[in-house]
Amino acid sequence: MKFNGQDIYQVAVIGLGMTGRSCASYLLKQEIIPLLVDTRVGLDKGALKQDFPQCEIVLANLDDIDFSAYQLLVVSPGIAIKQAAFEKARAQGCIIAGDIELFANSVDAPVVAITGSNGKTTVTSLLEAMANASGIKAVAAGNIGVPVLDVVADKSIELFILELSSFQLETTDNLRLKAATVLNISDDHMDRYSDLNDYAQAKQRIYRHCEMPIANRQDSLTHLIDARGQSFGLDCPANNNEFGLKDGYLMQGQQPLLAVDDMAMVGQHNQLNALAAIALGKQVGLSLDAMVSTLRVFTGLAHRCQLIPSSDGIVWLNDSKATNVGATLAALDGLQTHQGNIVLIAGGDAKGGDLSPLTQSFEQQISELIVMGKDAALFSAIRSDAHHVESMQAAVKLANTFVNPGDIVLLSPACASIDMFVNYMERGQQFMDAVGRVNEH
Structure with missing residues (x-):
């Protein structure tokens, strides 16, 4: 070989x-x-x-x-x-x-790649939907759950869209990309990295052999040292190499692309995800009309601020994929305009991360905090009136006593799930099952 x-x-x-x-x-x-x-x-x-x-x-x-x-x-x-x-x-x-390096030695079709602390699965799946809507046979693979070597031999694939973790990038040296992005960097996996800069450097390896790097201009840890490439952010774009927001529209430079109110996904974090996906899609020739049409119908993914149907007037949100502080902050930022109470269910394995960035949101947005899991005590250090429970069922039952119609119960753990669950999907499913049981009564 x-x-x-x-x-x-x-x-x-x-x-x-x-x-x-x-x-x-x-x-x-x-x-x-x-x-x-x-x-x-x-x-x-x-x-x-x-x-x-x-x-x-x-x-x-x-x-x-x-x-x-x-x-x-x-x-x-x-x-x-x-x-x-x-x-x-x-x-x-x-x-x-690693497997990505083996893939790099075998792949013939164009490849784009996405990494970041949060949002990478959403952007990867969104870009796959945009490509297929453009008439391009694309496949999403990598950290998203489809091993790259399971699909690399399929010669009918016209575009590979890879979600890559920092762990995968550590063992990747020769992956050639048409475009790539680091969506954001927040404190995560500090049980494996010496500090945040060490973690960021692992993420930035994605740009090594990349024709068009695309960074989050409002997150300096996602940037290349040089000025190559394009950027996205929630501010107004200054030129055609920048994607952003203006007057309620997704923009490229001064060109309006889509009103944010016409997006099926909600929240500012998903507006950033949409801008990143459009920037990547343009680099591989996806149809702008197809990308915009996809944003009108793409509702996001399970366990990522997923609205659970409910008959009680309470808004139950499953954000079990929030396995670090940055993801939970993004979820809370998306709820800043909410006028009612917000009950947060959090906790699990913090992976050595610093929870202090949650302090302000906990004080200003959260009416009640329910915590569980290995590092529950770390949350109590931030919010002394936190309620400790031993199971997801107990968390949901307790949350239900704190809310009235119009209020929100948000599962956004800011932690990994492996201390109590098989994975974040099982955690989210247990939350949804418990909500279903509460609604039966």
């Missing part, structure tokens, strides 16, 4: 979740039989062997494995690359890469 100009024969795949299994399947199609490794010693080795009978499978601590015979280690994004086992492997001449 050719990889970055080298002939590669000896490969190990580290991490056997969805991405790792996708990498293993891809490598087997390239006639490479990889070593499969996972540090979770409790995995069902028999089931793995059934799926990959040709491969040797090792379940062990990375420090206990000798990688000296391997040319390439393909590391899944959930595994930190800053650890002794990988430093030792590099010193022995081993290449450390």
